Every structure is written in C-alpha cells, then in structure tokens.
Amino acid sequence: MRWPERVMGGPLAVATGAVLLTAMLGAVLLWAGGYDPLAAARAAALGAFGTRDALLSITLVRSVPLILTGLAIAVAFRAGVWNVGAEGQLYAGAVAAVWVGLEGGSLPALLLVPAVLGAAGVAGALWALAPALMKLRLGVGEVITTLLMNFVAIYLAAYMVHGPLQEPRGVFPQTGPIAEGARLPVLVPGTRLHVGVVLALVAAAGLSWLFRRTRIGFQMRAVGASSDAARIAGRIDTRKVVLIAFLGSGALAGLAGGVQVAGVTYALYEGLSPGWGYTAIAVALLAALNPIGVLATAVLFGALEAGAAAMQRDAGVPAVWAVAAQSLVILAVLALDRVRHRAGSEASGV
Amino acid sequence: MTRVLARLSGVVRRFGSVEALAGADLEVLEGEVHAVLGENGAGKTTLLGILGGILRPNEGTVEIDGTPVTLSSPGDAWARGVGLVHQHFMLVPALSVLENLALGRRSTPGRLSRTHAHVRSDASRLMERTGLDVPLDVRVESLSVGQKQRVEILRALLRDPRILVLDEPTAALAPAEVASLFALLRDLAAEGRAVVLVAHKIDEVLAVADRVTVLRRGRTTLTELRASVDATSLVRAIVGGEAADRVSVWSPGQATAPRRARGQEVAALVDARARDASGRVGVDGVSLAVGRGEILGIAGVDGNGQRELALLLAGRLTPDTGSARIPDGVGFIPQDRTLEGLIGEFDLTENVALALHADARFGGRSLLRWRDIRTEADRVRVRFGIVAPGIDTRGGALSGGNQQRLVVGRELLVATDLLVAENPTRGLDVSATAFVHGELRQVTDAVTGPGVVLISSDLDEVLALSDRVLVLSRGRVHEIAEGVRTREGVGALMLGGADAVA
Numbered sequence: 001m002r003w004p005e006r007v008m009g010g011p012l013a014v015a016t017g018a019v020l021l022t023a024m025l026g027a028v029l030l031w032a033g034g035y036d037p038l039a040a041a042r043a044a045a046l047g048a049f050g051t052r053d054a055l056l057s058i059t060l061v062r063s064v065p066l067i068l069t070g071l072a073i074a075v076a077f078r079a080g081v082w083n084v085g086a087e088g089q090l091y092a093g094a095v096a097a098v099w100v101g102l103e104g105g106s107l108p109a110l111l112l113v114p115a116v117l118g119a120a121g122v123a124g125a126l127w128a129l130a131p132a133l134m135k136l137r138l139g140v141g142e143v144i145t146t147l148l149m150n151f152v153a154i155y156l157a158a159y160m161v162h163g164p165l166q167e168p169r170g171v172f173p174q175t176g177p178i179a180e181g182a183r184l185p186v187l188v189p190g191t192r193l194h195v196g197v198v199l200a201l202v203a204a205a206g207l208s209w210l211f212r213r214t215r216i217g218f219q220m221r222a223v224g225a226s227s228d229a230a231r232i233a234g235r236i237d238t239r240k241v242v243l244i245a246f247l248g249s250g251a252l253a254g255l256a257g258g259v260q261v262a263g264v265t266y267a268l269y270e271g272l273s274p275g276w277g278y279t280a281i282a283v284a285l286l287a288a289l290n291p292i293g294v295l296a297t298a299v300l301f302g303a304l305e306a307g308a309a310a311m312q313r314d315a316g317v318p319a320v321w322a323v324a325a326q327s328l329v330i331l332a333v334l335a336l337d338r339v340r341h342r343a344g345s346e347a348s349g350v
Numbered sequence: 351m352t353r354v355l356a357r358l359s360g361v362v363r364r365f366g367s368v369e370a371l372a373g374a375d376l377e378v379l380e381g382e383v384h385a386v387l388g389e390n391g392a393g394k395t396t397l398l399g400i401l402g403g404i405l406r407p408n409e410g411t412v413e414i415d416g417t418p419v420t421l422s423s424p425g426d427a428w429a430r431g432v433g434l435v436h437q438h439f440m441l442v443p444a445l446s447v448l449e450n451l452a453l454g455r456r457s458t459p460g461r462l463s464r465t466h467a468h469v470r471s472d473a474s475r476l477m478e479r480t481g482l483d484v485p486l487d488v489r490v491e492s493l494s495v496g497q498k499q500r501v502e503i504l505r506a507l508l509r510d511p512r513i514l515v516l517d518e519p520t521a522a523l524a525p526a527e528v529a530s531l532f533a534l535l536r537d538l539a540a541e542g543r544a545v546v547l548v549a550h551k552i553d554e555v556l557a558v559a560d561r562v563t564v565l566r567r568g569r570t571t572l573t574e575l576r577a578s579v580d581a582t583s584l585v586r587a588i589v590g591g592e593a594a595d596r597v598s599v600w601s602p603g604q605a606t607a608p609r610r611a612r613g614q615e616v617a618a619l620v621d622a623r624a625r626d627a628s629g630r631v632g633v634d635g636v637s638l639a640v641g642r643g644e645i646l647g648i649a650g651v652d653g654n655g656q657r658e659l660a661l662l663l664a665g666r667l668t669p670d671t672g673s674a675r676i677p678d679g680v681g682f683i684p685q686d687r688t689l690e691g692l693i694g695e696f697d698l699t700e701n702v703a704l705a706l707h708a709d710a711r712f713g714g715r716s717l718l719r720w721r722d723i724r725t726e727a728d729r730v731r732v733r734f735g736i737v738a739p740g741i742d743t744r745g746g747a748l749s750g751g752n753q754q755r756l757v758v759g760r761e762l763l764v765a766t767d768l769l770v771a772e773n774p775t776r777g778l779d780v781s782a783t784a785f786v787h788g789e790l791r792q793v794t795d796a797v798t799g800p801g802v803v804l805i806s807s808d809l810d811e812v813l814a815l816s817d818r819v820l821v822l823s824r825g826r827v828h829e830i831a832e833g834v835r836t837r838e839g840v841g842a843l844m845l846g847g848a849d850a851v852a
Contacts, residue, residue: 231666
C-alpha cells in the first residue's frame with residue numbers, strides 16, 4: 001500500500017535508466033550514421049518542449065491518445081489480461097464517434113459531446129467483448145484474438161471511409177467533418193490543446209484510485225498477480241473480474257479514438273492512429289502499469305514523436321531514427337526491469 | 351576407512367542482506383544416508399542447492415572426491431555425480447512423464463523415439479525395483495502432488511548419481527511409499543553411493559539415516575552418528591536450547607486424540623460428486639457431516655479426491671450432483687500456500703485482505719477500509735508470531751513457516767463456522783508444525799467453536815489430532831471405527847483403495 005515508494009524505488013529508476021541508456025545509444029547511432037548528435041538532440045528537444053506551441057499543440061496533443069490507450073493496457077495487464085488489441089478498440093471507438101458526430105448535428109453540444117465519447121467507449125468495449133467471450137467460454141488465448149481483431153477494426157474503418165461514411169462529394173477516402181457541437185472545446189486558446197487532456201488526467205487519477213481503494217480494483221490486482229490465489233484464497237470470481245478488465249480496457253482504448261476524432265481530426269480517415277495502440281504497451285510497461293506513471297511515460301513518447309518530426313525538419317535526420325529510439329527505449333526497459341527483478345528475487349529467494 | 355565423497359566447509363551464502371548460510375559444514379561419506387535437519391529458513395535448501403550446483407557460495411569451499419571444485423551449474427554437479435531432487439517440482443507440466451524423464455538424459459545420438467524407448471525400459475525397470483509407480487504416458491499436469499514427486503525421484507535415479515540429494519522427498523508420500531523409498535535409499539547406500547536428504551519428521555530421520563547434520567540459522571550445530579542421537583536431542587539442536595522447552599514434541603504414531611463432544615452440525619455433504627480439473631471423477635458420492643468444536647480427520651493418499659473434497663467443503667467448488675451445505679464463515683488453508691494461499695508480490699496487509707475484502711465490515715459494496723484491514727493484519731502478525739519487519743513486507747519474502755502462519759492466522763479470522771485445512775503442515779519444520787497443530791486444537795476447544803476438517807496425507811498427523819477419522823480412497827470415504835484407529839489399520843485402508851488410482 002505504499003505506492004509512491006514502490007514506484008520511486010523500482011519502476012521510476014528503471015524508466016530514468018532506460019531514458020539515459022537510450023540517449024547514449026541513440027547518440028552513438030546518430031554519430032555512426034554521420035549526423036551530429038548534439039544538433040539532432042537540440043532540434044528534438046526544441047521541437048518537443050522548446051516553445052509553448054511545441055509543448056501544448058504538439059507534444060501534449062499527441063500524448064492524449066497515448067495516455068488513454070496506455071491506461072487501457074494498464075487496466076488489462078494489471079488483471080492479467082493480455083489485451084494487445086488497443087489499436088483495434090481505438091478504431092472501433094473512432095468509427096462510433098464519427099458516426100454519432102455526423103448524425104447527431106441537431107443535438108446541443110452539451111448532449112452531443114458526451115454521446116460521441118460514450119459511443120466511442122461502448123464501441124471499444126464491445127470490440128473487446130468478442131475476445132473476452134472467446135477466452136472465457138472457449139479458452140482461446142487473448143493475445144491472438146485481440147491482435148487479429150485489430151486488423152478487422154482497421155479494415156472496417158477503411159471500408160467506412162471508402163463507403164458508408166465517406167465524405168459527401170465521394171472524392172477523398174475520409175468522412176466529412178463532424179458537427180461543430182460534437183467537437184471538444186480547445187483548452188488553451190491559441191493552441192490545439194483540447195479538453196481531452198483533462199479527460200485523460202481524470203481517467204488516470206480515477207484508475208489510480210480504483211486500484212488502491214476499491215474492491216474491484218483490488219480484485220483485479222489479485223487476479224493479475226495470481227489467478228489461483230485470487231480464486232482459492234480470495235474467493236474471487238476470476239471470470240467476472242477478467243470480463244470487467246476486458247471491457248474497461250476496451251472502453252478506454254475506444255475513448256482514445258473518440259477523443260482523437262472529437263478533439264483533433266474532426267473526421268475519420270485511414271491511418272488515424274500511427275500505432276498508438278501498440279506504443280501504449282510500451283507506455284504502460286514503462287510505467288510499471290501504474291496509472292499515474294502512464295501520464296509521464298505517455299508524455300515521454302508523445303515528446304519522442306514530436307521531437308522526431310522536428311529532428312527531420314531542422315536537423316535533417318530521418319524520422320525513422322526516432323522510431324528506432326522508441327524501440328531502444330522499450331528494449332532498455334525490458335532489460336533494466338529484468339535486472340531489477342533478478343536483484344529482487346535474489347534478495348528474497350532463501 | 352570410508353571415503354569422503356563431498357565436503358562443504360565454512361559455506362556462506364547471502365541473498366541481498368539476508369544471510370541464508372553463515373558458515374555451514376557438511377561432509378558426505380561413501381555408503382551413507384545422511385539426513386539434514388533444521389527449521390524452515392535454517393538454510394537446508396540453500397546448502398543442498400550449493401551441493402547441487404544451483405547456487406554458488408559467497409565464501410567457503412566445496413570439495414568433491416577431495417578436490418576443491420566450482421559448481422556453476424546443475425550440469426557441473428551432475429558431471430561429478432551429484433544429483434539433486436528439488437523440493438519444488440521442476441517438471442514440464444505439458445509433457446508426459448516419459449518425456450520429462452527423457453529431458454533429464456544426456457542426449458544419445460539418434461532418433462528421439464529411440465531415446466524414449468531406452469528411457470521407457472530403464473524407467474520401467476527402476477519402477478519395479480523401487481516401487482515408485484507412475485503412469486509413463488500421462489501428462490505431468492494431470493498428476494497428483496505425490497505422483498509428481500515420484501517422477502522427480504525417478505528422474506534423478508535414472509542418471510545413476512553417486513551422491514543423491516533429496517530435498518524433502520517424503521512430504522507427499524503415503525506411509526508404505528515412504529517405507530519403500532527408505533528401503534530404496536538404504537539399497538543405494540549399500541551400493542556405495544551417498545544419499546543426502548532433507549527431512550522434517552524426526553522419526554523418519556531416525557529410521558533411515560546413518561548420520562545426521564542439524565542446521566540452525568545458517569550454521570551447522572550438530573553432526574552425529576544416528577546411534578548417538580535421539581528425538582529429544584535432535585529437537586533441542588533444531589530449535590535451540592531455550593526454545594525446545596516450549597515446543598511440545600509431537601510424538602507421531604503413539605497418542606491418538608481423545609474424542610471430544612461434538613457440537614451443532616455446521617456443514618454437510620450429501621452424496622456429493624465432483625470432477626477434477628481434467629474432468630476425471632474426484633469425489634465420487636461422499637456424504638459426511640461436520641460438527642462444531644470437532645476435528646474431522648480425512649486420511650488418504652494424495653490423488654484420491656482430496657483436492658476436490660477440500661474445495662467442496664471450503665465452498666470453492668459446487669458439486670456436480672448431490673448437495674453441499676457450507677456455512678458462510680468458512681476458512682480454507684490450501685495445501686499449496688505459495689500458489690493458492692497467498693500472493694508473493696502482495697504485502698501482509700493485502701494478503702490478509704484476500705480473505706477480508708468481501709466482508710462488509712471491511713468495505714462497503716465497492717470501497718475497501720484499508721485502515722481496518724491494516725489493523726487486522728497487524729493483529730495477525732503479532733498474535734501468530736510472524737517474523738517480518740512489518741505489515742508492508744511482501745508475502746514472498748517470508749520463510750515457508752511464516753507464510754503458513756500468515757495463511758493460518760488469516761483463515762482463522764474468517765473461520766467462524768468451519769475451517770478446512772489441506773495438508774496444513776506439509777514442508778513445515780518442527781516448531782511451525784507444532785504451531786499449526788496447536789491452533790487447530792485450540793480453535794476447537796469449545797463446543798461452540800468452528801468445526802475443523804483436516805485433510806492430510808500424513809497419517810500420523812490425522813491420528814494425533816482428529817476426533818473422528820475418515821479415509822478417502824478413490825473418491826469415497828470410509829469411516830474408521832474407534833477400535834481400528836491404528837496406524838496399520840488405517841494405512842492398509844488408505845493403500846487398499848489407492849492401488850488402482852496410482
């Protein structure tokens with residue numbers, strides 16, 4: 001029950017170490033590739049944090065879907081549900097959000113925005129329901145089913161923007177803009193930062209509270225830590241908890257799609273997500289599945305994306321270097337976390 | 351002069367800040383059965399791990415055949431003829447028994463099927479010689495605990511070790527199996543091999559060992575010939591001088607508990623049937639009733655429906671047919687405390703919360719009252735003498751005995767009507783065993799107390815504690831009449847029914 005200390009002593013140290021390790025490795029790679037690591041780092045830092053606009057309009061805006069999908073992964077993984085389908089659940093949410101946003105133009109914003117976001121959450125949860133039922137009824141492993149459901153959702157979205165939901169002129173493979181009343185208000189005037197970021201913060205705080213204070217949160221942690229002990233010692237209905245984790249995770253990922261549509265793009269198109277549902281796994285693991293930690297790691301990955309664009313623009317370094325850097329972060333986390341665990345089990349393995 | 355096969359001197363092994371071994375010595379002679387005794391956490395498993403090449407010492411030397419060696423892997427140890435049988439199973443659940451046995455073999459050139467054929471014939475011969483009977487073509491995951499242990503022992507013997515090291519080999523075996531295992535160990539020793547075993551039951555050690563080494567807090571406190579020790583002197587060496595007077599030595603096989611008055615009925619099964627995880631019939635038509643303030647002992651060899659009966663009585667399983675009347679206030683001590691009794695990464699408070707979180711007193715419908723749960727956790731820690739820095743200590747950081755104190759203490763909190771204990775002292779040392787037995791007796795002292803069901807493969811334990819004894823064999827129960835409540839009588843009934851199952 002002493003989360004701060006646990007996070008400080010372990011996961012936070014791992015995260016910091018991973019970032020430092022990645023910075024060193026990245027510098028060596030850039031140098032080997034004939035680029036000036038310092039110039040590239042400067043460009044990336046300025047592009048991510050250097051100006052008000054860089055921080056608010058680029059880095060934070062990109063962090064919002066990462067926070068929500070990162071929380072989606074944290075909910076699932078905490079309960080031992082290996083949902084790797086956040087990407088598909090995000091698209092399901094985006095499709096539902098766009099549909100409500102296009103059809104509901106007559107409603108006042110006070111009703112329409114909640115309807116859009118609610119539809120996104122429900123759609124994401126429903127998208128996760130299929131793998132959940134397959135796991136609980138038939139014993140099919142969710143890693144495969146959730147992953148495959150991603151492709152179904154991505155192509156469903158593609159079909160929608162080429163077919164039923166295509167913009168009225170039928171020229172571009174995208175939907176028309178959603179109603180004004182369906183859009184999330186801008187939070188800081190003069191920037192693109194929308195109120196979705198508040199929603200993400202509230203979701204993180206809510207989840208943190210859920211895990212610490214509520215019965216279902218405790219049950220999820222118990223099932224994730226040891227399904228057998230949860231069932232035998234805790235008399236917990238593990239199937240019910242697993243189902244709730246699936247649905248909650250899917251709803252959060254769906255919400256990420258809805259927030260992106262209602263807050264940033266106002267429309268649906270192919271490639272809406274650059275793989276947030278997958279990056280979210282790294283975001284959540286780097287945060288040791290701690291919801292508050294997800295806020296920090298999501299911003300880190302948001303900044304990496306923002307910095308990558310700036311690096312390409314201002315230092316002539318191809319953006320693929322940033323993708324490589326992201327991968328390095330993940331590898332470093334895995335390696336350092338392993339080291340930490342080994343030290344831990346040595347200490348208690350009498 | 352007898353040859354020294356292995357000698358460990360001044361061995362120190364630290365895990366983080368914990369010193370598991372603080373200068374332990376062990377000498378293994380050709381042709382001897384050497385028992386290692388000590389409390390949970392005394393360092394026995396660590397010492398054997400060093401001899402078996404799993405752990406490396408921080409200080410001290412390991413000599414084999416008089417030459418100092420560095421054993422950096424189990425393979426190194428095997429190459430020098432040291433074979434280790436683990437306390438915890440190191441088997442691949444998804445593979446068959448035969449495949450698991452083949453895993454332990456140096457790969458012979460040629461086809462896998464030929465290796466398997468070799469292993470099959472070797473194993474069959476070995477099983478015949480040792481009486482360690484297991485079906486070869488069944489997946490390990492569907493075996494009972496006792497059967498898995500037999501597979502572990504078989505696997506080690508197949509490699510023909512010069513020094514056979516066994517960590518608690520008898521914990522899951524029936525008395526007759528223990529006897530045949532001991533006969534086998536004596537045979538192995540007679541062939542000039544050395545057998546080193548960790549055991550908890552002093553009578554077993556006295557029955558089989560040539561020499562005894564006692565560890566206490568990581569140091570060797572005694573190494574003596576069997577002839578020059580007795581139960582009292584061993585207990586004294588194990589628990590230390592002053593503590594020995596407080597541990598009432600439980601003398602197995604002699605005293606049987608007197609029957610006490612039985613209170614109001616609290617739980618009952620009527621013609622209950624239940625299948626095990628693999629769909630085979632576990633409990634096959636059992637009717638029984640449990641009254642307040644009594645200990646109902648259920649003896650039997652593992653794998654005869656014990657698991658399903660325990661789960662039924664604990665309300666963790668509903669019968670397929672028949673009925674079960676189980677009260678609300680039921681506590682359950684599952685046999686595998688590390689897997690089912692507690693969660694290693696949860697701290698003491700959270701582990702106590704496992705049993706309390708559904709109770710309205712510790713939370714509303716949705717929120718948990720952590721302050722109240724912490725108070726309870728601290729009471730459990732103090733009252734049951736759990737050695738831990740505080741209630742923030744992780745369950746996985748406790749020694750086996752302290753983990754069981756935690757589980758027992760927690761379940762006693764909720765067992766207002768019924769307590770189901772499934773092999774509650776397996777793998778525990780003398781003082782932890784005495785603690786568990788004392789708690790089971792104490793909670794049933796009053797006729798208004800909870801009823802206790804003690805399901806155990808340790809016949810002596812059942813006989814010593816129970817007011818009534820049933821034998822569970824092939825999924826059915828047989829009541830033992832007062833007159834035939836002897837070790838031999840019950841043991842025969844246990845095995846008579848068990849033959850067809852194993």
